[in-house]
Amino acid sequence: LVKALKRFCLITMCFFAAITGLKAQDFMVNIPNRSQISLNGKWECIIDPVDVGIKKWKSLYKDVPNNKDHRTEYAFISSNTLNVPGDFNSQRPELKFYESTVWYKKVINVKKKKGKRLFLYFDAVNYVSDVFLNSEKLGSHEGGFTPFQFEITNKVKDGENAIIIRVNNRRQKEGVPALGYDWVNYGGITRDVRLVETNETFIEDYFVQLKKGSGKRIEGYIQLNGSKLLQKISIKIPEAKINHTATTDHKGNAKISIDKKLELWSPSNPKLYRVIIQSETDSIEEHIGFRSISTNGTEIILNGQPIFLKGVNFHEEASERASRAYTKEDAKKHLNMAQELGCNFIRTAHYPQNEYVVRLAEEMGFMLWEEIPVFQGISFGNKKTVTLANKQLTEMLRRDKNRCAVIIWSVSNETYPNHTRTSVLKSLVDSCRVIDNTRLVSTALNKYEKKGNVFTIKDDLIEALDVIGMNQYLGWYNGWTVSPEDIVWKSEYNKPLIISEFGAEALYGHHGSNDDTSSWSEEFQETFYRKQITMQKNIPFLSGTCPWTLIDFRSPLRLHPIYQDYWNRKGLLSEQGYRKKAWYVMKAYYDTIK
Ligand code: GCB
Structure with missing residues (x-):
């Protein structure tokens, strides 16, 4: 019995390691202004209070037949859904203080486009998520209040693709937060989910704020992601007549520094400027304010x-x-x-x-x-x-x-x-x-x-x-x-x-x-x-x-x-x-x- 138990533990641990090994990638900034399709809506779900999906049914994350008579003792069915975004606790009375696993599934239809990249982007999932696409593990993320993403360009196929996520909101002594806190541990896919499309080389990240201690110098950087990392980039702020250009280095990074007297943001004048950031292969914009704080x-x-x-x-x-x-x-x-x-x-x-x-x-x-x-x-x-x-x-x-x-x-x-x-x-x-x-x-x-x-x-x-x-x-x-x-x-x-x-x-x-x-x-x-x-x-x-x-x-x-x-x-x-x-x-x- 002891031997069998040890074996069971070992298998469970190995499986757990296999499904938790990969990490989510650094996410792109300014998600609201990217080209995307919302994956919000109804997701099929399985409530799994003792994590049997991991411990016993080692294939729960696989796209099993949607047939209620199949002899696996679980199934995603269209009548059993949860709203995404939304915590699971408030969606069903029996989940009011639930702190364990829920499996989510959504089938998405994809038409691949040449020269485009696709990312699955989660605004937040509480607390641990293990994400699978067509039975393959994309990766995991821990932490309930920040975004994470996975590139799926070479993993999606034309037509139907199944996304399955194990979400677990069990408190952990070594977690952040840890065991005790004075709020409801709302679990689930609590924020928006997006399928984001980018160009092959895209503007992944940038920092455009006033330099510390300065009321008029914008400093920061632009970071590209892709194969064409050496590019000319520009930052335009039309209202302030700024059209600043720079060149990225071999890592796709360009430092920026722009001197200009701007109307400053404050609570009584929350001034935001339209800022357009362009590279040879991409362009993104949003509204940014400038102020100094010290x-x-x-x-x-x-x-x-x-x-x-x-x-x-x-x-x-x-x-x-x-x-x-x-x-x-x-x-x-x-x-x-x-x-x-x-x-x-x-x-x-x-x-x-x-x-x-x-x-x-x-x-x-x-x-x-x-x-x-x-x-x-x-x-x-x-x-x-x-x-x-x-x-x-x-x-x-x-x-x-x-x-x-x-x-x-x-x-x-x-x-x-x-x-x-x-x-x-x-x-x-x-x-x-x-x-x-x-x-x-x-x-x-x-x-x-x-x-x-x-x-x-x-x-x-x-x-x-x-x-x-x-x-x-x-x-x-x-x-x-x-x-x-x-x-x-x-x-x-x-x-x-x-x-x-x-x-x-x-x-x-x-x-x-x-x-x-x-x-x-x-x-x-x-x-x-x-x-x-x-x-x-x-x-x-x-x-x-x-x-x-x-x-x-x-x-x-x-x-x-x-x-x-x-x-x-x-x-x-x-x-x-x-x-x-x-x-x-x-x-x-x-x-x-x-
Ligand atoms: C605190 C905590 C807060 C609690 C609050 C309270 O110090 O920071 O999370 O909710 O006290 O009501 O006791």
């Missing part, structure tokens, strides 16, 4: 002027439907709410949200904080985890580096300070700066030293950061141990501070008295906000603040049957978007800050 002592400086970040946090969740958000309309809803609150800044917690959010935020004039899901409980001592965190960071920067709205990259949220954590996070900060030195780097901390009424910010990681992010829940988790007006915040660093989170729970429509005795009521939350604002106004080095959170969101950690019922109720808005009393307090505060 710090001066404890101030954040946008285009040479100090600015206070009137922020808010939100998850990528369509709270009113209790599902992952994935459409442009979802993004618009959140951003309109933030605009009505008077915000100029958004922390997209706790992971890179979809491109609709980022691009629309930019058009509407929001500055953004983007973060990778390096959240409490990360295995910093584990090599695979560190590589994965770095990869997610690289992917986030790759996708959004041309979005001037992004002013801060954040490498983590609430990690426990120790030597290993600090050195890993510092290395992530370094990676950030290597890829993009034009933006600020921060992290959301939650530890500070308390001595009487003096709260001191101190953490070895801060040396490496431009901006300090601090989550604090004074007045909620442990009450107000010191009266808010007496609290003195100190920092050992001459750097700006953003209160990256603060909040308290209230159930919309539940009322009580205006004091600390009626927790969960709107009045309690309203008073809590007044106290927080009183305390925050006394912080001389405060450069921004972000309530947690804009809108109630679902979380399996929130068990109170009356007030929570698996919802985190720290929203200023109920899940249906109704304003709680605290909303008006925060809005009034933001209205006073010009």
Whole structure:
């Protein structure tokens, strides 16, 4: 028996290695403006709670006959589908908190064209995906919030082709995020899927932003992919009368540097220019904004002027439907709410949200904080985890580096300070700066030293950061141990501070008295906000603040049957978007800050 068991384990491991060996490729940037066909819609599915598709049916990924009487004990059938994009949890009641495997299948019709290349591009799949085309493994991707792609030019055939994907959203101790986090682990193909067509040599990537510290020099690069790597390229910005030319090197890379006085992007003037990038074999365009961001002592400086970040946090969740958000309309809803609150800044917690959010935020004039899901409980001592965190960071920067709205990259949220954590996070900060030195780097901390009424910010990681992010829940988790007006915040660093989170729970429509005795009521939350604002106004080095959170969101950690019922109720808005009393307090505060 032991022998048989060992053999079974070995076979399973070998099979697993075979199907998980290949990695997704670096993806092309500016996906919305590429030539493509959407693969959204209904995908056939098989719910596989114990991963029997891998462990036993080693051929599940193969294109088995679509015959319900076939003796394999599984089948993709057209009456069993899930919507893509969309998390699977919200699509069927029995999958509400499901964390395991779902197999997806879609048949696509392809007509191959000479001189064209084809790519399968996924905006995001949570958490691990193993992708197969016509029974052949294309590769895997780990990480639920960033894009990935596979070239299929030489693998597709004319006519029908079957794409099968194993998606698994099981939490992993060594994953990013790890085991514990305060949001629903929405699994599945949660964002758009595209079949992208390019020319044989195409513009794969580019970086077109203002040079750090400059208000008028555009610097960056253009990167080609294909066999004709030596080409003349140009960047045109017709409105600014820019027509800059350069030549790529043998690796297909051209550095660019353009001096020009431009109208700068800002929340009050979210100016975007039409930018056209051309090579001899390709052309792509989009709208890009230009602004400078820096710090001066404890101030954040946008285009040479100090600015206070009137922020808010939100998850990528369509709270009113209790599902992952994935459409442009979802993004618009959140951003309109933030605009009505008077915000100029958004922390997209706790992971890179979809491109609709980022691009629309930019058009509407929001500055953004983007973060990778390096959240409490990360295995910093584990090599695979560190590589994965770095990869997610690289992917986030790759996708959004041309979005001037992004002013801060954040490498983590609430990690426990120790030597290993600090050195890993510092290395992530370094990676950030290597890829993009034009933006600020921060992290959301939650530890500070308390001595009487003096709260001191101190953490070895801060040396490496431009901006300090601090989550604090004074007045909620442990009450107000010191009266808010007496609290003195100190920092050992001459750097700006953003209160990256603060909040308290209230159930919309539940009322009580205006004091600390009626927790969960709107009045309690309203008073809590007044106290927080009183305390925050006394912080001389405060450069921004972000309530947690804009809108109630679902979380399996929130068990109170009356007030929570698996919802985190720290929203200023109920899940249906109704304003709680605290909303008006925060809005009034933001209205006073010009
Ligand atoms: C935090 C976390 C956030 C939680 C929040 C809370 O510090 O960063 O993800 O949802 O606290 O409500 O406790």
